[in-house]
Amino acid sequence: MxxxxxxxxxxxxxxxxxxxxxxxxxxxxxxxxxxxGGRVAVGTTARRDSGYVRRAHAVIDRAVQDxxxxxxxxxxxxxxxxxxxxxxxxxxxxxRMPPTRVSPGTRPRLERAWRTARGPVHLERAFxxxxxxxx
Amino acid sequence: MARDGGSVYERLWGPNAxxxxxxxxxxxxxxxxxxRGKRVLEVGAGNGRLTFDYASLAHSxxxxxxxxxxxxxxxxQARRRGLRRVRFRVQRAERLRGRRASVDLALLxxxx
Numbered sequence: 001m002x003x004x005x006x007x008x009x010x011x012x013x014x015x016x017x018x019x020x021x022x023x024x025x026x027x028x029x030x031x032x033x034x035x036x037g038g039r040v041a042v043g044t045t046a047r048r049d050s051g052y053v054r055r056a057h058a059v060i061d062r063a064v065q066d067x068x069x070x071x072x073x074x075x076x077x078x079x080x081x082x083x084x085x086x087x088x089x090x091x092x093x094x095x096r097m098p099p100t101r102v103s104p105g106t107r108p109r110l111e112r113a114w115r116t117a118r119g120p121v122h123l124e125r126a127f128x129x130x131x132x133x134x135x
Numbered sequence: 136m137a138r139d140g141g142s143v144y145e146r147l148w149g150p151n152a153x154x155x156x157x158x159x160x161x162x163x164x165x166x167x168x169x170x171r172g173k174r175v176l177e178v179g180a181g182n183g184r185l186t187f188d189y190a191s192l193a194h195s196x197x198x199x200x201x202x203x204x205x206x207x208x209x210x211x212q213a214r215r216r217g218l219r220r221v222r223f224r225v226q227r228a229e230r231l232r233g234r235r236a237s238v239d240l241a242l243l244x245x246x247x
Contacts, residue, residue: 004178004228008243011176013236017168020243021160077163079155127160131167 005059009068012134018069020060020130022053024076025098029124031106035117042113043106045123050098060130069132081123086114089121161188164242173239178228183209185244186221195220197238201227 012018025048032039063069083089093100102110114121164170170192180186180198182205190196190213198221200206209223228243 004231007229007231008176008178008241010235011231011233011238012241013239016236016239016241018241018243019164019168021164073167075163075167077155077160079159127155129160129163129167131164 005063009063009134014134016134017072018132018134020056020128020132022056022128022130023050024126024128025050025053027076027078027124027126028103029078029126031102031110032122032124033110033113033117034119034122035113039122040113040117042109044103045106046101046103048098048100052098060132064132067135070135072131072133074128074130076126077129078124078126081125083121083123086111086121089123092123158188160244161185165189168240170240174237175240175242176231176233176238177242177244178231179244180209180223181205181244183212183221183223185242186223187212187216187218190216190218190221193220193240196222197233198223199226199228199231201225 008018028044028047030041031043031045032041060069064071081092083092093102110121161170170189172192172194175189175193175196177186177196177198178200180200181202183190183198186196186198186209196218198206198209200209200223203225206223206225209221213221213223
């Protein structure tokens with residue numbers, strides 16, 4: 001990771017801009033079920049932790065501390081992932097890096113709601129957008 | 136249970152999207168940074184999911200990714216669109232070798 005950033009900074013001119021997009025693991029998105037033209041929230045996802053993402057943030061932080069980069073702005077951007085059914089939703093959770101879990105109590109509520117509504121499952125997600133300037 | 140109408144989501148996202156809607160990430164970036172006339176390096180470009188949303192504005196794009204299949208698809212799409220200044224290359228970020236200070240904007244796309 002350090003070497004990747006060094007390689008990028010080598011190519012980036014002074015005053016140039018570096019934009020980093022990372023998953024926002026602290027964001028606890030709601031799990032929702034589509035029902036009668038609207039959506040019903042049935043719970044949330046659990047906070048995730050990823051050594052990989054933490055290390056990526058640490059690499060950027062170090063570059064800011066040593067003056068290679070200056071932080072311009074950092075923003076959370078929310079979006080909504082949509083799944084046809086529970087099987088598709090489960091596969092998505094399983095294959096995320098790191099794997100995503102739902103908060104306690106969410107799963108039984110989700111199954112109950114889905115048995116009734118049979119509508120699509122929605123999941124709120126977020127990423128962090130960081131803009132930095134090359135010093 | 137809380138009710139959620141979500142009309143903004145409906146307008147922004149497609150009917151079966153697992154990822155941000157097409158153009159969503161690039162629009163978020165473009166609110167902070169201009170792509171126009173820039174020499175862009177995109178790391179973790181995949182098949183160009185983000186690249187083609189800004190490529191026509193940029194002066195040039197070097198899009199790198201370690202996965203050959205995505206890079207092949209990206210190059211094919213760039214040819215189809217007639218984007219001569221967009222190149223996809225199989226490369227890991229830590230192995231990047233380019234001219235010093237040859238880039239105005241570096242985009243690390245879920246990749247550091």
